[in-house]
Amino acid sequence: MLDMLVRNATLPDGRKGIDIAVENGKISAIGESIQTPAKQQIDAAGCLVTPPFVDSHFHMDSALSLGQPRLNQSGTLLEGIQIWGELKPDLTVEAIKQRALQMCRWSIARGTLCIRSHVDICDDRLLAVQALLEVREEMKPYLDLQLVAFPQDGFLRYGRSRENLLRALDMGVDVVGGIPHFERTMDEGASAVRQLCEIAEQRGLQVDMHCDESDDPHSRHIETLAFETQRLGLQGRVTGSHLTSMHSMDNYYVSKLLPLMREAGLHVVANPLINITLQGRHDSYPKRRGMTRVPELIQAGINVAFGHDCVMDPWYSLGSHDMLEVANMGLHVAQMTGLEQMRQAFAAVTENGARVLGLEGYGLDVGCHADFVVLQAQSPVEALQLKPNRLFVVRRGQVIARTPAQENFVSLGAGEESLSFSTGRF
Numbered sequence: 561m562l563d564m565l566v567r568n569a570t571l572p573d574g575r576k577g578i579d580i581a582v583e584n585g586k587i588s589a590i591g592e593s594i595q596t597p598a599k600q601q602i603d604a605a606g607c608l609v610t611p612p613f614v615d616s617h618f619h620m621d622s623a624l625s626l627g628q629p630r631l632n633q634s635g636t637l638l639e640g641i642q643i644w645g646e647l648k649p650d651l652t653v654e655a656i657k658q659r660a661l662q663m664c665r666w667s668i669a670r671g672t673l674c675i676r677s678h679v680d681i682c683d684d685r686l687l688a689v690q691a692l693l694e695v696r697e698e699m700k701p702y703l704d705l706q707l708v709a710f711p712q713d714g715f716l717r718y719g720r721s722r723e724n725l726l727r728a729l730d731m732g733v734d735v736v737g738g739i740p741h742f743e744r745t746m747d748e749g750a751s752a753v754r755q756l757c758e759i760a761e762q763r764g765l766q767v768d769m770h771c772d773e774s775d776d777p778h779s780r781h782i783e784t785l786a787f788e789t790q791r792l793g794l795q796g797r798v799t800g801s802h803l804t805s806m807h808s809m810d811n812y813y814v815s816k817l818l819p820l821m822r823e824a825g826l827h828v829v830a831n832p833l834i835n836i837t838l839q840g841r842h843d844s845y846p847k848r849r850g851m852t853r854v855p856e857l858i859q860a861g862i863n864v865a866f867g868h869d870c871v872m873d874p875w876y877s878l879g880s881h882d883m884l885e886v887a888n889m890g891l892h893v894a895q896m897t898g899l900e901q902m903r904q905a906f907a908a909v910t911e912n913g914a915r916v917l918g919l920e921g922y923g924l925d926v927g928c929h930a931d932f933v934v935l936q937a938q939s940p941v942e943a944l945q946l947k948p949n950r951l952f953v954v955r956r957g958q959v960i961a962r963t964p965a966q967e968n969f970v971s972l973g974a975g976e977e978s979l980s981f982s983t984g985r986f
């Protein structure tokens with residue numbers, strides 16, 4: 561007797577009429593016409609079943625703090641950092657935890673079950689670290705939360721960053737972060753990248769840096785990050801987040817940079833919602849979009865994921881942790897409107913994100929964790945078009961969230977009995 565059987569699923573790769581068998585929290589079989597009885601059955605009725613959405617770049621310590629203590633009037637990254645600095649002295653573990661737990665509930669409802677969150681370590685009390693470590697533990701049955709030690713005020717610019725970062729890692733934070741473009745000089749930025757990569761190498765950890773989140777074409781810390789990754793043998797374990805300066809860089813320089821990034825096995829995370837909002841704020845017209853060069857990075861063979869980055873905080877006053885909204889914005893900003901490019905945008909919030917996090921057992925293969933989402937759509941492209949309801953969110957073989965089907969979708973040419981909720985164009 562199976563624990564769960566999902567019938568008649570459409571998979572992200574286009575296979576239709578697929579059944580998924582679940583035993584002991586894992587996928588035990590996947591294919592057509594599985595006849596084994598099961599304790600629980602879900603009729604997917606031809607809907608898309610995808611591995612959970614992955615947010616590869618998030619800030620859970622600031623999420624849902626919008627307006628505390630004031631709103632960002634200029635809309636810039638720098639005013640956001642200033643406002644977060646004003647709130648820091650008033651933070652408590654309990655307040656951070658409550659906001660984070662609320663955030664997790666939103667995430668789960670939208671099928672976002674794998675999250676890499678940066679956590680600010682430039683508060684000497686490390687309250688956010690303590691709070692998010694507790695949240696990581698409490699939410700373990702429901703989602704994977706990976707934490708990055710993030711020196712928001714600079715690794716060298718803020719005097720106690722090294723000490724705090726090492727303490728955070730000792731407490732159990734998973735990944736080494738950084739913010740080289742916020743150091744006082746380019747040289748200091750390069751030095752921070754080197755030192756942080758060395759810490760990761762010594763401790764056997766991954767690296768994920770906010771890197772070149774700027775419109776300055778001369779912000780080239782990504783080059784140093786690629787170099788240090790190679791020098792220290794960290795290939796495949798290092799991520800450059802944002803990389804917005806690449807938008808403004810000289811094309812010739814980028815033609816040299818992309819192969820270096822590929823050679824170092826770097827992952828890239830773009831954050832379309834936030835980059836389109838924060839970048840280009842010093843421009844009049846034409847106004848730069850500021851997002852990194854996503855299609856060119858993919859073309860160069862580099863793994864690119866999309867992150868949400870912020871939800872209702874000093875940097876971004878919108879969002880509900882819906883990764884389909886992120887993918888949708890990403891494909892608009894990068895003009896990825898071709899059919900294959902739209903599929904790549906969907907992968908950027910699912911499997912590519914899982915590669916950034918280094919998740920094991922992610923996917924819809926036999927032996928993978930029984931973690932998946934049934935969407936009220938028939939393909940990844942249709943999911944991007946409709947941003948449909950997440951009918952079932954399953955974690956380790958248990959339904960942990962449900963949303964009823966929307967009834968006002970138009971069905972073109974499908975019989976009533978087929979439960980074709982959507983337009984079925986692809």
Ligand code: FE2
Pocket residue numbers: 617618619678770869
């Ligand atoms: Fe960020």
